[in-house]
Amino acid sequence: MSSSSGPLNEELQCSICLDVFTDPVTTPCGHNFCRTCLNNCWTNTQTCCCPFCKESFSRRPDFKINTSLREVVQHFKKKLKRGRSEVFCDFCDGRKQKAVKSCLTCPSSYCETHLEPHHRVPRLKKHKLINVVENLEDYICQKHERPLELFCRDDQTCVCLSCTEGDHRTHNTVPIEEESRQKKVRV
Structure with a gap:
């Protein structure tokens, strides 16, 4: 792996x-x-x-x-x-290829061929690519339709950047990766 x-x-x-x-x-x-x-x-x-x-x-x-x-x-x-084994490219015509990455910004899953612009085009390079996931909607804020990139420690839930400007404005939020590292150290 x-x-x-x-x-x-x-x-x-x-x-x-x-x-x-x-x-x-x-x-x-x-x-x-x-x-x-x-x-x-x-x-x-x-x-x-x-x-x-x-x-x-x-x-x-x-x-x-x-x-x-x-x-x-x-x-x-x-x-x-x-x-x-179960996630296929959203853009392949005909015979679908297996997806290699999912993009939270687009939100779509891509095979190696269709992912290529995300590595080349400056605007697409800024997109948040993650490991292929089956339920991409679980990684996107249902309220704001943006990637869930932060963790609200007060409510113990994942939130997007827009959430921190509203309901979670005064809450203690950190990047998901940071919270994950902290939980890993505690385990």
Whole structure:
């Protein structure tokens, strides 16, 4: 599974192997890694330190599988496989090709050929591309028809930029990626 599978994949990615976690373990500083990756990193070394933040540990920590994170990763992998096999390009005529990306701005899913303008045309380069999803409407604000890019911590829900100018004006909102990172550290 490559690291180009979108933002969620990046949140579930080991910073050593750059792939989705396999048997994730958590260091005392709260960072997560694949068990094998961290074992390999600490083999033949006197001092153990976190590969991400470089915090040193007085002794080599015992590893326990982070079962909550492992379940999230397994769910993500299943959903990713299902989504990839069932989502087709919205623009193919005749025989539909499998979609490789979904655009929240358009909102449409594209095969490699029809996605090409999003990589070339300056205006389209600014669009929010995500990993292919089956229910694209779940990622778009139903009220404003804009991408859900923020998380409202007060209401514990995803919101679009327009929402922050209205009902969520005084609320604590952060980018979804930031909230996802925070929740991953807490897991």
